[in-house]
Amino acid sequence: xxxxxxxxxxxxxxxxxxxxxxxxxxxxxxxxxxxxxxxxxxxxxxxxxxxxxxxxxxxxxxxxxxxxxxxxxxxxxxxxxxxxxxxxxxxxxxxxxxxxxxxxxxxxxxxxxxxxxxxxxxxxxxxxxxxxxxxxxxxxxxxxxxxxxxxxxxxxxxxxxxxxxxxxxxxxxxxxxxxxxxxxxxxxxxxxxxxxxxxxxxxxxxxxxxxxxxxxxxxxxxxxxxxxxxxxxxxxxxxxxxxxxxxxxxxxxxxxxxxxxxxxxxxxxxxxxxxxxxxxxxxx
Amino acid sequence: xxxxxxxxxxxxxxxxxxxxxxxxxxxxxxxxxxxxxxxxxxxxxxxxxxxxxxxxxxxxxxxxxxxxxxxxxxxxxxxxxxxxxxxxxxxxxxxxxxxxxxxxxxxxxxxxxxxxxxxxxxxx
Numbered sequence: 077x078x079x080x081x082x083x084x085x086x087x088x089x090x091x092x093x094x095x096x097x098x099x100x101x102x103x104x105x106x107x108x109x110x111x112x113x114x115x116x117x118x119x120x121x122x123x124x125x126x127x128x129x130x131x132x133x134x135x136x137x138x139x140x141x142x143x144x145x146x147x148x149x150x151x152x153x154x155x156x157x158x159x160x161x162x163x164x165x166x167x168x169x170x171x172x173x174x175x176x177x178x179x180x181x182x183x184x185x186x187x188x189x190x191x192x193x194x195x196x197x198x199x200x201x202x203x204x205x206x207x208x209x210x211x212x213x214x215x216x217x218x219x220x221x222x223x224x225x226x227x228x229x230x231x232x233x234x235x236x237x238x239x240x241x242x243x244x245x246x247x248x249x250x251x252x253x254x255x256x257x258x259x260x261x262x263x264x265x266x267x268x269x270x271x272x273x274x275x276x277x278x279x280x281x282x283x284x285x286x287x288x289x290x291x292x293x294x295x296x297x298x299x300x301x302x303x304x305x306x307x308x309x310x311x312x313x314x315x316x317x318x319x320x321x322x323x324x325x326x327x328x329x330x331x332x333x334x335x336x337x338x339x340x341x342x343x344x345x346x347x348x349x350x351x352x353x354x355x356x357x358x359x360x
Numbered sequence: 361x362x363x364x365x366x367x368x369x370x371x372x373x374x375x376x377x378x379x380x381x382x383x384x385x386x387x388x389x390x391x392x393x394x395x396x397x398x399x400x401x402x403x404x405x406x407x408x409x410x411x412x413x414x415x416x417x418x419x420x421x422x423x424x425x426x427x428x429x430x431x432x433x434x435x436x437x438x439x440x441x442x443x444x445x446x447x448x449x450x451x452x453x454x455x456x457x458x459x460x461x462x463x464x465x466x467x468x469x470x471x472x473x474x475x476x477x478x479x480x481x482x483x484x
Contacts, residue, residue, distance in 0.1 A: 269433050
């Protein structure tokens with residue numbers, strides 16, 4: 077009887093004070109709080125991994141893979157494409173201008189601020205987008221956003237930011253927050269016949285084996301892009317990897333430069349804020 | 361003790377499942393036969409049956425597209441259904457179209473569920 081009375085009293089108190097638990101969906105978007113929770117989770121899950129080392133993905137959490145990677149990096153497999161990217165970046169367009177003319181600081185050491193939100197267009201702009209926009213502005217055709225010259229140019233630009241810390245901003249603009257939330261929702265939503273979300277692998281199974289691979293933690297996941305993947309045999313962009321990941325869980329992928337992938341990149345890169353840029357990188 | 365009495369006691373104790381009453385047995389057998397006939401009819405396959413099945417499958421896949429959650433096996437099943445129909449194998453084509461529709465319905469259910477379920481996975 078006492079328990080019943082206590083329960084009734086508690087319910088009455090809740091009703092009077094309106095202190096019912098808030099649903100998970102309630103509340104304004106709070107990227108800063110998300111960032112802290114996200115990074116704290118991985119710091120706690122992998123206490124022996126130094127914060128900056130998360131940019132090395134699976135090599136940060138598995139000694140065997142790290143040893144192999146260190147051997148591979150004696151002669152990085154992306155070196156030739158990186159050199160090609162530098163050449164392409166420095167080659168002038170038909171109108172005499174170059175990529176450097178489209179970016180602050182001539183495009184050197186700026187990759188850590190991408191993606192960013194463009195208040196004029198209301199869109200998230202990735203580095204790949206900015207490179208293509210530069211080409212269009214100067215009368216050149218757009219490049220394939222997955223691989224080839226685009227990945228090479230992006231790799232060179234990213235390499236000039238090597239060691240600089242990611243500093244992606246999410247302005248207090250409803251459109252920017254909506255893009256960030258869309259990326260966050262995509263990251264945590266299960267899709268495809270295998271019923272996997274990005275988080276299923278890179279949060280809940282981070283550091284575990286998936287056949288012969290070690291799954292990279294979500295923290296630092298995008299810090300090494302563009303990457304040379306052994307599975308590709310060449311260098312590719314983050315959009316290319318998103319397409320591949322979705323196909324692997326048997327979901328129909330979006331276009332590599334689709335809005336939803338831009339939003340996902342916005343969310344994930346923001347989660348890497350404070351980590352050093354390490355791209356281009358190499359992965360199995 | 362008679363065999364029937366032993367059985368009655370074992371059923372009562374839960375050691376074995378009760379035998380089906382004859383009416384229920386007839387019903388089960390009847391349904392089984394009906395299903396068998398239906399399967400045979402489906403296996404025969406007609407253009408009209410295929411047309412209805414592929415229309416339903418494509419409508420479901422279109423709906424899945426609106427939820428931004430389409431599955432690659434659905435696309436493959438639709439493609440295979442069209443190929444089988446082109447080869448005039450309407451039994452196989454109908455079966456593949458029905459499979460595609462089932463997959464599309466599952467992807468829609470997944471998308472609808474994830475509209476709220478994803479919140480529970482967010483790191484806090």
